[in-house]
Amino acid sequence: MTEALLQIKDLRVYYHVDAGAVRAVDGVSFNLEAGIKLGLVGESGSGKSTMALALMRMIKAPGKIESGQMILDGVDLLQLSEEKMRQTKLMKLSMIPQGAMNSLNPVMRIDKQMMDGLEDHNSLLSKEELTARIQELLTAVDLDPKVAKMYPHELSGGMKQRVCVAMAISMEPDLIIADEPTSALDVVIQRQVMAMINRLQEKLGLALILIGHDMGLMAQSVDRLAVMYAGRMMEIADTKVIFGNPLHPYTQLLISSLPVLENKGVFSGIPGVTPSLLTPPPGCVFHTRCPKARDVCRERIPVFTEVETGRWVACHLITA
Amino acid sequence: MATSLIELKNVTKIFGGKKNYTVALDDMSLALSENFPRIVTVAGESGSGKTTMGMLLLGFYSPTFGQVFYRGQDLRELTWTGMMDYRRNIQAVFQDPFAVYNPFYKVDNLLSIPIKNFKLASSGAEARSMMEEALTSVGLRPEETLGRFPHQLSGGQRQRIAVARALLLKPKLLIADEPVSMVDASLRSTILKSLRALNQDYGIPIFYITHDLTTAYHVSDYIMILYHGSVMEVGNVDKIIRDPQHPYTQLLVKSIPWPDPNMAWGDADDIINKSKVAFVKTTGCKFLPRCPRAHDICQTQPPALFAKDSDRAVACYLFKDAPVVPREELGTLFREAV
Ligand SMILES: Nc1ncnc2c1ncn2[C@@H]1O[C@H](COP(=O)(O)OP(=O)(O)O)[C@@H](O)[C@H]1O
Numbered sequence: 001m002t003e004a005l006l007q008i009k010d011l012r013v014y015y016h017v018d019a020g021a022v023r024a025v026d027g028v029s030f031n032l033e034a035g036i037k038l039g040l041v042g043e044s045g046s047g048k049s050t051m052a053l054a055l056m057r058m059i060k061a062p063g064k065i066e067s068g069q070m071i072l073d074g075v076d077l078l079q080l081s082e083e084k085m086r087q088t089k090l091m092k093l094s095m096i097p098q099g100a101m102n103s104l105n106p107v108m109r110i111d112k113q114m115m116d117g118l119e120d121h122n123s124l125l126s127k128e129e130l131t132a133r134i135q136e137l138l139t140a141v142d143l144d145p146k147v148a149k150m151y152p153h154e155l156s157g158g159m160k161q162r163v164c165v166a167m168a169i170s171m172e173p174d175l176i177i178a179d180e181p182t183s184a185l186d187v188v189i190q191r192q193v194m195a196m197i198n199r200l201q202e203k204l205g206l207a208l209i210l211i212g213h214d215m216g217l218m219a220q221s222v223d224r225l226a227v228m229y230a231g232r233m234m235e236i237a238d239t240k241v242i243f244g245n246p247l248h249p250y251t252q253l254l255i256s257s258l259p260v261l262e263n264k265g266v267f268s269g270i271p272g273v274t275p276s277l278l279t280p281p282p283g284c285v286f287h288t289r290c291p292k293a294r295d296v297c298r299e300r301i302p303v304f305t306e307v308e309t310g311r312w313v314a315c316h317l318i319t320a
Numbered sequence: 321m322a323t324s325l326i327e328l329k330n331v332t333k334i335f336g337g338k339k340n341y342t343v344a345l346d347d348m349s350l351a352l353s354e355n356f357p358r359i360v361t362v363a364g365e366s367g368s369g370k371t372t373m374g375m376l377l378l379g380f381y382s383p384t385f386g387q388v389f390y391r392g393q394d395l396r397e398l399t400w401t402g403m404m405d406y407r408r409n410i411q412a413v414f415q416d417p418f419a420v421y422n423p424f425y426k427v428d429n430l431l432s433i434p435i436k437n438f439k440l441a442s443s444g445a446e447a448r449s450m451m452e453e454a455l456t457s458v459g460l461r462p463e464e465t466l467g468r469f470p471h472q473l474s475g476g477q478r479q480r481i482a483v484a485r486a487l488l489l490k491p492k493l494l495i496a497d498e499p500v501s502m503v504d505a506s507l508r509s510t511i512l513k514s515l516r517a518l519n520q521d522y523g524i525p526i527f528y529i530t531h532d533l534t535t536a537y538h539v540s541d542y543i544m545i546l547y548h549g550s551v552m553e554v555g556n557v558d559k560i561i562r563d564p565q566h567p568y569t570q571l572l573v574k575s576i577p578w579p580d581p582n583m584a585w586g587d588a589d590d591i592i593n594k595s596k597v598a599f600v601k602t603t604g605c606k607f608l609p610r611c612p613r614a615h616d617i618c619q620t621q622p623p624a625l626f627a628k629d630s631d632r633a634v635a636c637y638l639f640k641d642a643p644v645v646p647r648e649e650l651g652t653l654f655r656e657a658v
């Protein structure tokens with residue numbers, strides 16, 4: 001088997017606040033193959049955005065990447081100099097941050113904002129080439145090239161999100177990380193934007209990490225699904241496999257709580273509350289809510305283990 | 321005919337000035353009767369007028385045209401006692417319930433203030449036990465919630481406290497505006513379950529406002545699909561979600577991300593081209609510019625509601641041969657199929 005495009009190994013990212021260290025990402029490992037769409041799901045506060053920012057090395061104080069490895073194409077991003085990391089971000093890796101469409105500069109035309117990104121990255125292009133490239137990118141995301149001369153307030157939410165996607169693909173990266181790209185959009189627009197992202201992903205052969213909390217969107221969009229809970233990875237498998245036969249008790253409860261067409265009116269939630277990341281419980285972080293917890297779960301942290309090819313889970317009940 | 325609990329009669333709500341205005345709700349008539357313990361959903365994309373409709377029912381907005389009646393009386397003509405009765409009997413739960421409360425109030429205050437205002441208890445001990453009962457009925461432990469400040473509770477706990485608060489007053493109608501949009505999937509189910517229980521155990525009708533058709537399908541009995549302030553399709557929720565008839569409802573239902581990889585979206589070509597068109601004001605059907613099945617007749621005037629089934633009507637000329645449901649009798653669709 002060839003090396004995975006991305007290998008995350010035992011990554012830890014903590015936020016050091018007055019009360020102590022918030023363990024937002026606490027020993028996460030996973031691989032992502034080239035050209036694959038991976039969904040990263042978890043409740044709010046489970047560390048998804050922190051994971052994305054860490055991959056871009058954009059964690060700011062009081063946050064700190066404590067330890068681990070993030071190997072992209074054989075190179076550990078954490079060992080790179082600032083300059084080398086900047087180049088890697090140009091060539092290989094880009095992100096659509098959470099809420100990006102609302103962070104477009106309101107007083108700058110779209111082409112100028114896109115130009116800034118491109119110029120930064122590619123000073124070899126002439127003005128005309130840049131303009132042509134912008135038109136090409138806007139067309140690629142199904143926008144009218146006229147959008148180039150507009151301001152953000154003249155665009156709908158769906159159009160703004162398309163602009164953000166255009167910026168993210170502008171340097172033809174190998175991997176795009178999209179943090180909740182459609183969570184503020186209406187369903188019809190969401191479906192259109194996802195269809196457009198899928199089309200580009202296939203055409204450009206990108207790998208995609210799609211972050212979100214909507215299991216429905218994941219079921220419709222990604223090849224593989226990674227489930228996070230309280231800063232740790234619980235389970236990773238192919239999407240169909242995870243929905244059909246979840247192994248981790250957390251994933252099981254999560255999936256059985258989803259509103260599918262067949263079981264109308266059946267409501268089952270997950271009892272209890274998520275633990276504080278300042279003082280996570282010992283052992284498995286899910287044991288406080290797990291209906292199947294045993295003594296070992298309260299004592300030892302389960303190792304994230306590949307139980308079948310491509311199927312990883314962190315649970316004493318499975319790996320014991 | 322018995323008077324309705326609450327009724328919107330030809331209500332139009334317009335925001336903005338002469339030049340730049342929005343018709344948020346367009347000539348809406350709806351009567352909800354008192355002893356009708358069902359959950360009715362109002363669904364539609366953002367900006368379709370859902371919240372406006374809720375606010376009008378709550379008396380927080382006044383209509384630009386038309387009237388709102390509480391037990392047969394125009395809201396503007398209610399006496400003080402009538403107003404107190406109305407305020408108590410129509411309760412609301414919002415997306416972020418604590419946004420409207422004082423952050424320095426403990427949970428106790430949130431629950432004891434309505435008890436005091438509406439004189440629900442004759443002693444402190446009785447008030448206390450009422451609060452405990454309300455919390456328990458939404459699955460919260462009083463000892464873990466009373467005495468706390470809102471910021472010390474999770475989103476799901478806060479939302480359930482809002483439900484408990486509404487429950488305390490045993491209202492005749494609960495209006496829930498996107499009550500689960502900000503909570504995680506694992507909690508969503510718990511909150512919807514407590515709403516459903518409130519509805520079934522206490523016979524309280526619920527007006528559920530949401531943009532999410534999956535929860536609408538699960539929690540409600542009837543649904544009304546709004547588009548730019550007008551009803552597109554209305555009636556039995558199972559029929560409408562499983563077999564939508566209005567081209568707009570079909571578009572919405574096709575876009576639902578069902579959490580089931582075996583119910584794949586498939587090709588999106590069918591929804592892409594037509595729906596790029598922006599909304600334009602027309603004299604005909606509002607959905608015309610986005611409609612894949614438009615005909616000439618659609619430009620003439622807005623379609624009436626045609627009763628496709630005994631418990632479902634569609635505002636679309638495709639069904640023009642079916643009997644017309646008069647606008648003011650829209651509430652009659654919220655009845656068991658015969
Ligand atoms: N800048 C910060 N300072 C302190 N804590 C933070 C900061 N950013 C995030 N956190 C905390 O880290 C945890 C994970 O947050 P985040 O990665 O945003 O989760 P998600 O994207 O899954 O909602 C949360 O407990 C959050 O409160």
Ligand SMILES: Nc1ncnc2c1ncn2[C@@H]1O[C@H](COP(=O)(O)OP(=O)(O)O)[C@@H](O)[C@H]1O
Nearest residue numbers: 335336342344365366367368369370371372373
């Ligand atoms: N207070 C207000 N002032 C001006 N316009 C408003 C106000 N409230 C709502 N609107 C407009 O009315 C329309 C319907 O809004 P709303 O009822 O909030 O829709 P929904 O709840 O379905 O998203 C929208 O176009 C919105 O911008």
Ligand SMILES: [Mg+2]
Nearest residue numbers: 048049050098
């Ligand atoms: Mg996030």
Ligand SMILES: [Mg+2]
Nearest residue numbers: 370371372498
């Ligand atoms: Mg609203």
